[in-house]
Amino acid sequence: MTFDTLPGTPPPPDLTVRGVAVHKAALDPEAQRDMVTALRDVVRAAPFFQLETRFGRKLSVRMSAAGAFGWFSDRRGYRYIDRHPSGAPWPPIPECVLDVWRRYAAVARLPECCLINHYGEGARMGLHQDRDEADFRWPVLSISLGDSALFRLGNLEKGGPTESLWLESGDVLVMGGASRLIYHGIDRVRAGSSTLLDGGGRLNLTLRVVT
Numbered sequence: 039m040t041f042d043t044l045p046g047t048p049p050p051p052d053l054t055v056r057g058v059a060v061h062k063a064a065l066d067p068e069a070q071r072d073m074v075t076a077l078r079d080v081v082r083a084a085p086f087f088q089l090e091t092r093f094g095r096k097l098s099v100r101m102s103a104a105g106a107f108g109w110f111s112d113r114r115g116y117r118y119i120d121r122h123p124s125g126a127p128w129p130p131i132p133e134c135v136l137d138v139w140r141r142y143a144a145v146a147r148l149p150e151c152c153l154i155n156h157y158g159e160g161a162r163m164g165l166h167q168d169r170d171e172a173d174f175r176w177p178v179l180s181i182s183l184g185d186s187a188l189f190r191l192g193n194l195e196k197g198g199p200t201e202s203l204w205l206e207s208g209d210v211l212v213m214g215g216a217s218r219l220i221y222h223g224i225d226r227v228r229a230g231s232s233t234l235l236d237g238g239g240r241l242n243l244t245l246r247v248v249t
């Protein structure tokens with residue numbers, strides 16, 4: 039194990055909502071711009087695509103990925119795939135993104151998937167669990183860039199009362215431990231709330247250990 043992957047102690051979160059650690063403005067504006075620059079190269083090699091659910095409905099979010107695996111959905115269901123739909127391998131996860139994992143997830147393994155979601159006008163994501171990974175002991179870490187988004191947190195089972203918070207550009211959150219399988223989703227994005235992304239909208243990265 040190299041120094042880089044030694045588990046450490048993440049900084050204390052600014053708030054914890056239903057067990058989810060929220061680090062506000064974890065990335066300063068310069069770090070956000072650098073990350074967007076790195077992501078531009080990623081999506082040049084692995085262009086965004088729009089997935090269908092198993093029921094044949096298009097997801098409103100456009101997706102891509104970096105790392106050994108990307109996430110995929112079609113009429114056969116949800117799964118991780120080791121290539122972009124074009125057949126090309128996924129580009130590597132940018133080092134500046136891995137650094138956020140090292141600091142805020144601070145666990146012994148590195149993520150194998152950086153899922154990239156782009157929310158344009160009207161895009162949203164329904165309440166769901168992230169449960170296509172093999173081992174739920176590893177956390178999922180999310181990075182928000184661009185327009186603010188209303189994030190909804192539910193429970194460990196379907197239904198029940200929910201709680202919402204706004205995620206802003208540079209915020210990092212970690213769903214781990216008892217909150218690893220919490221239901222979550224994005225109700226809406228506040229268009230024009232950030233100037234970070236050229237075309238506007240929101241980027242969300244989720245880092246996952248898949249295998």
Ligand SMILES: O=C(O)CCC(=O)C(=O)O
Nearest residue numbers: 153155168180224242244
């Ligand atoms: O966009 C977000 O903040 C959440 C994304 C998400 O839950 C997912 O990709 O599984």
Ligand SMILES: [Fe+2]
Nearest residue numbers: 166167168222
């Ligand atoms: Fe999710």
